[in-house]
Structure formats: structure tokens, C-alpha cells
Amino acid sequence: MAGRDNLLRKPYVPLSTYRLQLNRQFTFSRAAELVGYLADLGVDAVYCSPYLQAAAGSMHGYDIADPTRLNAEIGSEADYEALCSVLQERGLGHILDIVPNHMGIAGNSNSWWQDVLENGPSSAYARVFDIDWNPVKPELKNKVLLPVLGNLYGKLLEAGEISLQYEKGTIFVRYWDHRFPVDPRSLPRLFDKRLGELPSLLSEAGSLQEDFVRALAALGNLPAYDELDTESVARRRSGKQPAKKAFRELAEKSPVLLGWIKDCLARVSGVPGRPGAFDGLHEFLERQPYRLSYWQAASDEVNYRRFFDINTLAAIRIEDDQVFTLHHELIFRLVREGRIQGVRVDHPDGLYDPPGYFERLQRRCRQESGAGGPFYVVAEKILDRKEELPRNWQVNGTVGYGFLNALNGLFVERSKETEFDKVYIASIGHAIDYERLIYDKKKFFALVNMASETTMLAHHLDRISEQDRTWRDLTHNHLALAIREVLACFPVYRTYISPGDSSISESDSRYIRTAIGKARDRLPALQPAVFDFLESVLLVRPGEGPGADSRRLYRDFTLRFQQISGPIMAKGVEDTAFYVYNRLLSLNEVGGDPMRFGWERTDFHAYLQSRRENWPTAMTSTSTHDTKRSEDVRMRINVLSEIPLEWQSRLAEWSEINAPHKTAIDHVLEPRPNTEYFVYQTLLGIWPNKPLDAAGRAGLLGRVWEAVLKSSREAKIYTNWSHPDAEYEEALRKFVSGVVASEKFMASFLPFQEKIAHAGMLNSLSALTLKMAAPGMPDTYQGNELWDYSLVDPDNRRRVDFDLRIRCLKSLDEMEAAAGPTVPMVRSLAESWRDGRIKMHVLRVGLRLRRRERETFLDGDYRPLDVEGFQQRNVVAFMRVQGGRRILAAGGRFFANVFSGRAAAAEKSPWDKTVIVLPDDVACAGPWRNVLTGELLESVLDGKKRVLEVPRVFGTLSAALLVNDAG
Numbered sequence: 001m002a003g004r005d006n007l008l009r010k011p012y013v014p015l016s017t018y019r020l021q022l023n024r025q026f027t028f029s030r031a032a033e034l035v036g037y038l039a040d041l042g043v044d045a046v047y048c049s050p051y052l053q054a055a056a057g058s059m060h061g062y063d064i065a066d067p068t069r070l071n072a073e074i075g076s077e078a079d080y081e082a083l084c085s086v087l088q089e090r091g092l093g094h095i096l097d098i099v100p101n102h103m104g105i106a107g108n109s110n111s112w113w114q115d116v117l118e119n120g121p122s123s124a125y126a127r128v129f130d131i132d133w134n135p136v137k138p139e140l141k142n143k144v145l146l147p148v149l150g151n152l153y154g155k156l157l158e159a160g161e162i163s164l165q166y167e168k169g170t171i172f173v174r175y176w177d178h179r180f181p182v183d184p185r186s187l188p189r190l191f192d193k194r195l196g197e198l199p200s201l202l203s204e205a206g207s208l209q210e211d212f213v214r215a216l217a218a219l220g221n222l223p224a225y226d227e228l229d230t231e232s233v234a235r236r237r238s239g240k241q242p243a244k245k246a247f248r249e250l251a252e253k254s255p256v257l258l259g260w261i262k263d264c265l266a267r268v269s270g271v272p273g274r275p276g277a278f279d280g281l282h283e284f285l286e287r288q289p290y291r292l293s294y295w296q297a298a299s300d301e302v303n304y305r306r307f308f309d310i311n312t313l314a315a316i317r318i319e320d321d322q323v324f325t326l327h328h329e330l331i332f333r334l335v336r337e338g339r340i341q342g343v344r345v346d347h348p349d350g351l352y353d354p355p356g357y358f359e360r361l362q363r364r365c366r367q368e369s370g371a372g373g374p375f376y377v378v379a380e381k382i383l384d385r386k387e388e389l390p391r392n393w394q395v396n397g398t399v400g401y402g403f404l405n406a407l408n409g410l411f412v413e414r415s416k417e418t419e420f421d422k423v424y425i426a427s428i429g430h431a432i433d434y435e436r437l438i439y440d441k442k443k444f445f446a447l448v449n450m451a452s453e454t455t456m457l458a459h460h461l462d463r464i465s466e467q468d469r470t471w472r473d474l475t476h477n478h479l480a481l482a483i484r485e486v487l488a489c490f491p492v493y494r495t496y497i498s499p500g501d502s503s504i505s506e507s508d509s510r511y512i513r514t515a516i517g518k519a520r521d522r523l524p525a526l527q528p529a530v531f532d533f534l535e536s537v538l539l540v541r542p543g544e545g546p547g548a549d550s551r552r553l554y555r556d557f558t559l560r561f562q563q564i565s566g567p568i569m570a571k572g573v574e575d576t577a578f579y580v581y582n583r584l585l586s587l588n589e590v591g592g593d594p595m596r597f598g599w600e601r602t603d604f605h606a607y608l609q610s611r612r613e614n615w616p617t618a619m620t621s622t623s624t625h626d627t628k629r630s631e632d633v634r635m636r637i638n639v640l641s642e643i644p645l646e647w648q649s650r651l652a653e654w655s656e657i658n659a660p661h662k663t664a665i666d667h668v669l670e671p672r673p674n675t676e677y678f679v680y681q682t683l684l685g686i687w688p689n690k691p692l693d694a695a696g697r698a699g700l701l702g703r704v705w706e707a708v709l710k711s712s713r714e715a716k717i718y719t720n721w722s723h724p725d726a727e728y729e730e731a732l733r734k735f736v737s738g739v740v741a742s743e744k745f746m747a748s749f750l751p752f753q754e755k756i757a758h759a760g761m762l763n764s765l766s767a768l769t770l771k772m773a774a775p776g777m778p779d780t781y782q783g784n785e786l787w788d789y790s791l792v793d794p795d796n797r798r799r800v801d802f803d804l805r806i807r808c809l810k811s812l813d814e815m816e817a818a819a820g821p822t823v824p825m826v827r828s829l830a831e832s833w834r835d836g837r838i839k840m841h842v843l844r845v846g847l848r849l850r851r852r853e854r855e856t857f858l859d860g861d862y863r864p865l866d867v868e869g870f871q872q873r874n875v876v877a878f879m880r881v882q883g884g885r886r887i888l889a890a891g892g893r894f895f896a897n898v899f900s901g902r903a904a905a906a907e908k909s910p911w912d913k914t915v916i917v918l919p920d921d922v923a924c925a926g927p928w929r930n931v932l933t934g935e936l937l938e939s940v941l942d943g944k945k946r947v948l949e950v951p952r953v954f955g956t957l958s959a960a961l962l963v964n965d966a967g
Helices: 002-008 028-042 079-091 110-120 153-158 184-190 194-202 210-219 231-251 255-268 275-284 295-301 322-329 330-336 356-368 399-408 415-426 434-448 451-466 475-491 506-522 528-538 550-573 601-614 631-642 643-659 671-687 694-715 726-741 743-773 802-817 825-832 837-850 854-859
Strands: 017-020 045-048 053-056 064-070 094-100 103-104 144-149 162-167 170-175 178-181 290-294 310-315 342-346 378-379 663-666 668-670 775-783 861-864 866-870 874-880 885-892 912-918 928-930 941-942 945-949 958-962
Touching: 017 028, 017 528, 028 045, 028 079, 028 837, 064 103, 064 110, 064 322, 064 330, 064 663, 079 094, 094 330, 110 144, 110 178, 110 231, 144 295, 153 275, 153 290, 162 184, 162 275, 162 928, 184 194, 184 231, 184 255, 184 275, 194 210, 194 255, 210 231, 210 434, 231 255, 255 275, 255 528, 275 290, 290 295, 290 668, 330 356, 342 356, 356 378, 378 941, 399 601, 399 631, 399 743, 415 631, 434 451, 434 475, 434 550, 451 528, 451 550, 475 506, 475 528, 475 550, 506 528, 528 550, 601 861, 601 866, 601 874, 631 643, 631 743, 643 671, 643 726, 643 743, 663 726, 668 726, 671 694, 671 726, 671 743, 694 726, 743 837, 743 874, 743 885, 743 958, 775 837, 802 825, 802 837, 825 837, 837 854, 837 958, 854 874, 854 885, 866 874, 874 912
Parallel strands: 017 045, 017 775, 045 094, 094 342, 144 290, 342 378
Antiparallel strands: 053 064, 103 310, 162 170, 170 178, 663 668, 861 874, 866 912, 874 885, 885 958, 912 945, 928 958, 941 945
């Protein structure tokens, strides 16, 4: 138990993490089998996807249905205990991904949601879910809209697809695989008109008839679900279960009575072809605390807040103290028992009060863990390039999307942006106004996909306006228009105004005023007073007219607005615009900005310096389950930024070769050039390192087609998820298939792809080396210790061949055991780079170095290093300094022209006459040891400067981790 004791002795911070995606195909037991491998790799903590009880069949775990239990599909309590035990034995930490914003409500696995459907606002769990019980549509008062039907309600009802069923003592509404509970008070209406039949049916059954009638009476006498006074709610809750139990026992006691009950249900359920026969079922359904509806009605009328526009993910009110305690019951037990040492919080932007949530989470976790300092918490938060993580969030930082995009930007050739723009415009035939694209997509999403959420906001705002004679003439329609316009113009994901704030930050005020100003300009015809009112509410600045609680109403609206602006931004930008603007796909990443064409070294260093000062223990991620493309795919695509003219030449050639694979639809050849441009980048990024046989090519085609189809539907131009255009999608499928099968295309594509792949490999090794030494805690997404050429989910959640990875690690350790890390060993790995062991070598050496140099990486200063000479733009270097320890990381970049497709120059080093300048104020006497190759290097004097010569630093590998411990 020494490992566990070490973890709990003081506040835990992982030196590195390894992300595992748990599901029914990758269980607790399988994860436990891999702990030894991960420990040997050098990993410091296992970072698990959500593993609380999710909806049946969930492959990701973010649709938690019961947060009080472990997911039975992933394993038993004993399996979980075994995983935790082996983690503790090997001294590895355990980070859990938690989901406080929403719950999964698909099927019947969420008992809390089922209770709400049965009891409406009187349910003990009504406060859990963020439901508007008094929505705009009066027919939905005290009801929940359930958008689950595949067609219009009336059509399906009269087709007999909705029926009443009896099973194991329970009556429920069935629609295919859906089972909906019924209000127990409504049950007697199913039998009232036929009770006269019972005496003859049950003449031999003694008092059964009287007992059954009394049971129905008990059900009918329950208070209605919309009687919400304390006494009525209490009577309903206390009387419901005994009455249901009596009904069930009587029904199961007599086969005759049970048969009669089922016959009554069948008659009420109607007969197809006789519309009038469904009147009784319709009347019964209208008495339920929910309303079944066509799924497409959700975007306009659903009255529960959703996770984005996903109907099966219902948002919860985690800001409520009781809900917070209930939802975290198991999590806090796991913290208390030392099973987990940290958490990743999913989608905090959806929370009503993120700072308040993190404060409560931190307080309870510290209390339960017994640690003397902060509990390790990271937030899945996306920040605009000029935005900072709020300082009042009690977290260690984010999961690392900012780092991902900063690191990736280093390998995009900024000086070639103008040329690259010309290539893109020429290739697709027109320019795309990216800012306008974002505005249009956000507005579309607010108007269509999340119209119900924006309508609810307008309803709240309308109620507020009615309480102030200054604003009461503003109409609901105008308020809704203004809200959607402001959401479309909002410059960041959300503001961070909290319930207890006495003032609004300058940045939040600026974001609100900016959005209001842009919205005014875009809607000049709308009465200015509408925007004046909305601005005063969002800034929580009521006038003197409203009543005493006006500030509370304004603040409540603003807090709700904040919960919606994030999803509108995410769906409009990441899930729509990113699939339209295809200039350089490596930039279209979660948290990224496609308009920022590369990062200068000075900007990168400034970013890491700020990270060291403000969030030194945040995660540093480069691939995740949410990224659009894996780290290695992005590094390949980045190479195109270096060679725009060659890229343009290839595009022209390939377009001509593949023209026969296009299909004319309405006199236009499909797919159009922008989609074709997307396809070629995707193929360059994903193409395997080894030759493909027929089966391999078929598998690759399937993956590419799935990604291209998803991209086209997400773009929402020629097809979409709601209304797929079969003709267009068939044309797209034909094109992708034709391209992959074309030998003429392959003859041109494969040599170019080889060049891109080799330079991309070098990019990846440099990026990984810098990641290992940068401020923060490096995370490795499952499988990425070898080359991983994955696309957007579900492609990036495929099974990982861990047996292969275990063999690779064993071979590396055996090679090193024989002679240590040597130049011949590393050169051999570099020559056989396609098998991925060179990447694993860099990773394992980096992770193990972090273990040995814990204090240097946790507390060491960050020192950017100047590079001078012929190739100075192509080298990035920095130093970590702690006491007498110095660790220097250096990586090359822009390899397309440096190496011209070769592993090394034949005669003269391409790094000739290039030096890394060591700082004057840091003693760097003695040799430097490259832990990747085992080489010893001496610094030299260049005038008055002490430098390291890059030809020696990169003599074996174009990336280096150097250690110098001379004080």
C-alpha cells in the first residue's frame, strides 16, 4: 500500500496522465491488465472516461443515467476494486472524468427521469432536471415535452404504434422500444366504463372485486401531479407506492382479472383503420405529466434544457445543494476511500454557476480526501485566444486545448499564409468570409436547432419586462429576435457572472457590449429600446422602476443566458463552420482558430511562460476523444503550409484525374471543389505507413467515407443530419470510393503523401519532445504512444491494439538494456520510423525523465532560448530550471525543405551554422546529456555567448531532451 500512502500524503498532482476510454468492450478488468504496461511506459496516472452507470450500450459514458452506481457494463464492484488496487500497488494515480451538467435519459435506465415522467413537478426528482414547468406553450404547463416519435403524433397514434401494455404488475405506454410510465392517478379511467363486467367474471373470487375497486379508488384519490402545495405532494408520495402495490398484487393474484385488465388496455389502445377508436388512448395520454411529440418538434418546443441539441441528454440543476450532494454521492465516496485522486469536469460552461460549483467540489473533495491542500481538478474549458481562464475557478487549469493549438501552430508556416490563401481560393473558386460564416452558423443554430432554448430565454425576458412600465411594451417576438442576434454575435463562449457577484468584470462587460453593438448593427430595423433593455439585463443593471427583486430577476436571466451561449458557439463554430472552412484542416481543432495561421516562437514562449506562472499543473493534451484529428494527422497536414505552390500543383492534377468520379446533380458536378479539397487533406493525413492490401484499402475507405459523410452533414449545406439528401450523399460516396480505388490517382498521390508523411513524422517527434518538457501535465490519449492517424469520433474511439504496444515497449527496453540509449539504437529506430517505435521511445524517455526530475518539471522556471544562425526559424528551444538542475528541450520544424524528404543530409548537416544561445544568468558548465540518444554535448563560446551547436544537438534526431546538472 506504499503507493497509495504516497498519493495521499499531500495534495496530489500527476506528472503525466494516460487517457483510457472505458466501455463494455474495454472494461475495468482489461484496464487493470494494462496498468503494469502503463507504469513501465512512465505514466504517472490513469485518466478514465466516465464510468458511472450510463444509458444502456453507451460507448462513451457521458450519458450517465445513475450517478450513484458504477457502470455494470464496464464491470462489477470487485472488478473496480481490482483496478484500484493494482493502480495503488504500482503507485499510479487515478483521475476520473465526471459529468455534472447533464444526464442520459434514453430508454428506461434513468430512474430519476422516469419518476419525473410519472409524477411531473411533484416528483421527488423534479428539482434535479432543468425543466421549465410554465413554458410559452400553455398546453405544456406542468408537463415535459418528449420528442421521441419518428413522425407526427396523430399519425403514429392512429397507426397503432403507441399502445398501453401490462408487464410484471406495471402499466406503461409503449412506443417501439420506448416505455413510458403513467400517472397512477390516471389508471382508474382505463377501467371505469367496464367495472360492471367484474361481478360475472369474478363471481367465484370472493372479495377480489371489492378489493380491486378499492385499489382503483386509492389510485384515483391520489393528489394530482400538478397539486404542488406541500401537503398534497407529501400525500401523493406517501400514498402512491401502497396503492400501486395493491393494484399489482391483485392483478397478479387472479389470471381472470389480469386477462380482463389486458383486454381493457387493448381496447383503449385502438384499432388501426378506425380513427375514433383512439380517442380514449389520446385522452389518457393527455392526462400524463408528459406529452409525446415528433422528434423534430424538439428544436422549437422542448421545455427541458439539453446538452446542446441532443434530446436524450437532459441538463441538471447542479447549482441546487440537494442535487449537488445526490449527484456526487458516489464520487465523494471514491475520493474518501482513496480510489481517485483527481477529476476532470466535463462541460462546465453549461453550469449555472461554474465558480460556485468548483468551490463546492473542491471543498468537499479536500474534506473527503483528507489532503492538506487543493484536490486535483481540471476543467474541460475552451478559451478564445484573448480569453483567460477565470481566476475564481478553484481548478488546476484546463484539459489542454489551448496548449494543443499553440503547439500545433508552431508547425504551421506563418510566412506562407498569403500564398496559401491564394491556393485555397483558386482551388474552390471563391473566398469564404470566415467571420460571416461563424455569424451565420451560430444564428442558424440559435434559430433552428436550439430555438426552444432561445424561446425559453425570451419567455423569461418577457416576464421581466412586464414588471417594469419602461419596458413592458417590448414584445416577446422582438425580444426573441434580439436574443438570437446577440447570441450569434457573442465573441466568446460565455461570460462568468455568478449569483453572488457584486459587480461584473471588465472583460465580461466588454464582451456583452461588443455583442450588443454588433447585434444593433446587424438588426437596425429592430427598435433600439429592445437592445437597451437586453443590455441592461445582461449587465445586471436594473433601473429604478422595477420592484425590489429586479436585480435577482436580471441576474437569473443572465446566468441562464450564459448556459446557452456556450452551446451556440460550440455548435456554430466547431460543429459547423469548422466543416465548411477547409483552408488548412489542422487548424480546425477544438479550441482552435482557423484564421490564426501559425504561431511565432515568441508567442508560443509567451503562452508557456503565462501557463507556468498561472496554471503550472494544467493538462497538456494533443489528442483527445473530442479532437477532430489526432496529433499525428495534424502534424502531417501542417506540412502543406510550407509548400503552397506544390500543393496547388497537386490539387490541379488530382482534380483532373478524379473528375470522372463526380456526379452531375441539377447541372452541377458533386462533390464541389471545397469538399474535394477536404477529401485530399484527409487522405494525406490518414494514409497508413505501410502498403495496403485489398482488405486494408476497404477498411481505410470505410473510415474516410464515415468522416467525409459526417463532415458534410455537419456543414449543413448540401445535406444534414435531420434531412439527409440521399442523392447528394450517394454522389459523395461514389467520389470517395473512386478516388481511393484509382490507380492513376495513387500513382501521383503516394509519392507526395510519402513526402508529407516523413516531414509530418519529424513534426510529431519535435512536438512530443516539447510537450514532455513544457509547463503542465502531459496527457497521452490511448494508443498515441505509437503513430495514430485517427479522425473525428467515432474513428478516434476505435479499439487500440495494446498487445502490439506492449511488445514494442518490451523491444525498446531490451534494446536499451543491452547498451543503453545509443546513437545506433536511435538511428535504427529513425530508419524504421514507420513502425512507430521511435515515437514510443521519445515518449517513454520523456515520461521517465519527468519521474526522475519531478521537482524540476513541477516547480522549475521556464526560460525561452534564442536561436541564431542559418536555420534559426526552424528551431524552437526552451529550458526548465530548478536549483542546480537544467533541462533543455529543442525541436526542429518546417522540415519539407530542410530535409527534402530524407532522414538526414548526405554530407553537410542542414542545421549548419545554427546555435541555441544559453542564458547568461544560468550556470551551464559541464556536459549536456541527450537522454533520447545518450550523447554528451559540450557548450561552446561564440563571442561572449555560450551556445549549443544545433548540428550536434540534432546530430541523430531532430529533437532533443538535454540534461545538465552542473551547479
